[in-house]
Ligand SMILES: Cc1ncc(C[n+]2csc(CCOP(=O)(O)OP(=O)(O)O)c2C)c(N)n1
């Protein structure tokens with residue numbers, strides 16, 4: 001069928017099953033917005049900043065498992081979106097981001113709102129396209145969705161000049177994708193899998209090291225069964241939270257810079273690391289030469305470049321975690337003998353007893369960790385948890401009782417302050433039946449605060465819980481510990497808005513919380529009213545996130561108690 | 566581990582921006598490029614890049630894997646046993662000893678390829694190491710300009 005480039009974009013989105021597009025219009029993308037106006041196949045949600053469009057699409061993608069879609073204009077619209085692209089790239093989130101560009105005839109002339117968008121996005125996308133002819137659009141759109149979601153997922157950016165969106169050409173979306181240079185390895189090598197199983201059975205102190213790839217691969221059910229079947233204990237990365245239930249006896253906890261003592265010690269003492277969809281990030285491994293020093297490594301990952309990048313894998317398996325784990329279970333079924341690990345589990349239990357993840361309650365002041373636990377007690381599985389970046393983020397990861405994959409949405413790789421609120425809107429949109437909570441800080445929340453308008457207008461009742469320490473707390477913590485308490489530009493006590501007035505001016509509801517009883521009342525009220533809310537909780541100002549492996553230190557050298565009380 | 570010289574060939578779809586994808590990957594990840602040549606593969610939609618780089622085994626393994634991840638990359642060869650050649654053009658003043666220069670060039674698979682009023686241009690084509698040698702040897706003839714092509718390579 002003949003149609004304009006703009007119409008093709010609409011038709012392709014509908015054919016891909018897209019039900020929500022987050023975006024912001026402008027000159028170069030107006031032809032497409034004109035077609036959005038005319039259609040009713042999907043809903044367009046106008047965010048109030050392009051960065052938020054992309055973060056919302058990320059939240060949507062993470063909660064739903066589908067490809068998230070954002071649409072923006074050229075120049076400043078695009079540059080505003082770059083942080084979102086980079087965030088999705090670092091955390092392997094499948095997105096298709098479509099930007100307008102100046103007409104072909106003006107490209108290269110420093111035209112109004114012209115910027116070399118594909119030049120900028122090249123290093124922070126899985127792939128990108130500059131469309132030079134409308135006849136290319138059906139192929140490019142189809143490829144973009146396929147590339148975003150397959151293999152190791154990631155964001156794909158399509159830049160479309162304005163005249164190409166007006167140009168008429170043939171649209172045929174049924175053509176199969178032919179990408180002879182892109183064929184991700186999905187199925188793990190059977191011989192490698194068998195070898196891995198043989199060493200698993202022989203190991204005395206094996207340890208599952210579960211990463212975010214499990215969630216991307218929708219493999220948490222398989223991994224839960226695998227862990228249960230083998231009786232081998234597990235640690236999770238930050239990105240993998242929710243893979244195992246919080247109360248699974250075999251889940252030690254999160255590992256890494258702010259991982260639990262037991263998790264980090266288990267990693268230091270294990271004789272076999274079974275890494276599933278994890279990438280040995282520096283925030284996880286600490287000092288590489290000391291990481292899992294006594295262990296062989298089995299590494300299952302869909303991205304060959306992640307294998308042996310930082311830690312040598314004795315048993316590399318390139319493939320999708322879900323299939324590989326399923327194949328491993330078949331081979332291992334009659335060979336496991338869980339009692340074999342009893343001494344190892346006992347060692348780990350002792351680590352846990354020695355230094356459990358905990359915090360000291362204090363009279364008269366709410367501890368931030370308590371707030372996280374309390375949300376867990378009151379909402380538990382009913383809530384999806386997004387976070388911003390900082391101390392509150394680490395407490396959320398440490399203390400929330402996660403019960404399922406895709407329950408926890410947070411910016412791990414890039415650590416983007418301002419991610420949480422728009423992401424929580426995307427999460428809400430993907431999972432309307434659950435409560436969408438954004439655990440945030442008094443610094444981060446102001447980085448995309450304009451999204452209050454989007455949330456109120458579009459009835460996306462995100463509840464923002466501000467763990468307000470009147471500090472850029474995480475930076476303050478490093479200053480306290482490593483810069484002799486010189487709190488340079490991190491004290492926000494003289495820079496606090498009236499959060500309640502702020503949210504109410506947008507049509508949401510604000511709560512000022514100074515006691516535990518007030519917190520309970522506020523959260524219950526916000527959930528009941530089902531409104532966009534800011535719950536501003538005054539928490540202990542100088543609390544530190546512990547344990548902590550100082551940057552570049554070894555996992556077994558943890559700081560344990562807060563030095564500043 | 567010692568940084569060794571490595572020659573990598575990359576077969577890519579011959580399309581706009583593919584070269585910047587490759588070079589961005591090198592600069593973005595802090596890998597160095599000593600030389601890079603690129604030309605279309607005859608009768609195909611592909612181009613072949615020959616990249617000379619250096620690094621440890623681990624680094625070069627990463628380079629190969631990261632190159633593979635680029636969508637328009639079809640194949641990546643890290644050469645172990647290869648024939649590698651490079652060309653150089655050198656401009657000399659005509660008042661230098663032309664016969665000496667010509668004889669030297671011949672020893673390096675080359676010849677005088679252009680004679681002008683004031684300068685001559687000599688072409689040599691040989692292994693990069695030997696091209697180095699040649700360029701060293703001819704210093705005494707006061708070369709005015711030197712241009713090297715970068716390596717091309719084929720597995721034996
Ligand atoms: C966009 C961005 N800018 C700067 C930083 C560096 N940074 C990391 S945590 C942090 C403090 C965050 O403060 P707040 O949101 O109040 O959280 P808290 O640590 O106090 O819980 C900063 C500035 C960042 N991660 N992202």
Ligand SMILES: [Mg+2]
Pocket residue numbers: 390441442443467468469470471472473
């Ligand atoms: Mg704070």
